[in-house]
Amino acid sequence: MLERHEMEAFLAVASELHFGRAAEQIGVSPARVSQAIQKVERRIGAPLFERTSRRVGLTPLGAGLYAEVRPLYDGIQAALDRARDAAHGVGGTLRLGIMGALGHLILDTIDAFTDRHPECEVQIREIHFSDPFGALRAGEIDVAVVWLPVREPDLRVGPVVVREGNVLAVSSRHRLAGREAVSLEDIADERVIGVDRPEVPEYWEIAHAPRHTRSGRAIPRGDRATTFQEILAAVVTGPEVSFVSEHAKDFYVRPGITYIPISDAAPIRWGLVWRGAGELHRVRAFAEAAEAVSLAKGIPQE
DSSP: OOOOHHHHHHHHHHHHHHHHHHHHHHHHHHHHHHHHHHHHHHHHHHEEEEEOOSOOEHHHHHHHHHHHHHHHHHHHHHHHHHHHHHHHHHEEEEEEEGGGGGGGGGGGHHHHHHHOOTEEEEEEEEEEEEEETHHHHHSOOOEEEEEEEOOOOEEEEEEEEEEEEEEEEEETTSTTTTOOOHHHHTTTTEEEEEEOOOTTOOHHHHHSSBBBOOOOOBOOOEEEEEHHHHHHHHHOOOOOOOOTTTHHHHHOTTEEEEEEEEESSEEEEEEEEETTTTTOHHHHHHHHHHHHHHHHHHHOOO
């Protein structure tokens, strides 16, 4: 049987592959981490890590142990969190994942939640569209605000909190820059900046950036981007364009970039998403506050 500090040391070193960073992660000295790992290896009877002067790596035995122990440990921690929530009500810290400036659009939801549950602190963590669900699945955040739909079996979808238009970002020198509005048919003559990452489901990207017009014409993809700043940099230099959410025209005003409404694009819906397993009371409470705010604002949920 491993003691808790030994298990934490093993998991920290296995995830960081660095004794110093592992020590910082669990708040002890590197010497304590090294001693704990040595004890674990003596109990098992074989090395779990390959150590050189330049790197630390998992042995096959260590990798196998990590793969089995990590979810068990996380499950225990989640169970303890749920028990504490049930015993003491909604408290602690809610880690909320936000893309870019969207936090400004849900301040009323955050305020409603903290008014209801003043013992719970909301921490904002940035997430990127190039990996929309990774931080949730890794347990780095508790709930995220992402555009919908989300069709992931392990994730639960909550209320729609923002509904806004889909607009086109173009260089101010672009041929469409002077238009009051464009259609998807207009965009089919352009190259749209895309996302090419395995973490991004195709259905999810298409919901924000359609690949076909209403008549069936393909909307071609051009260069790839992984952050919104990369998109803006590519747009301003042209000639490629990008679908962006309407709030970009208020929060991402840039010299050389024009935002044009898309007349026939479906609206962008942003909703809450969290892990289905180990749901915390504070996550459910945040979803209830968000639902109340959305209902008061008349935001359609479909």
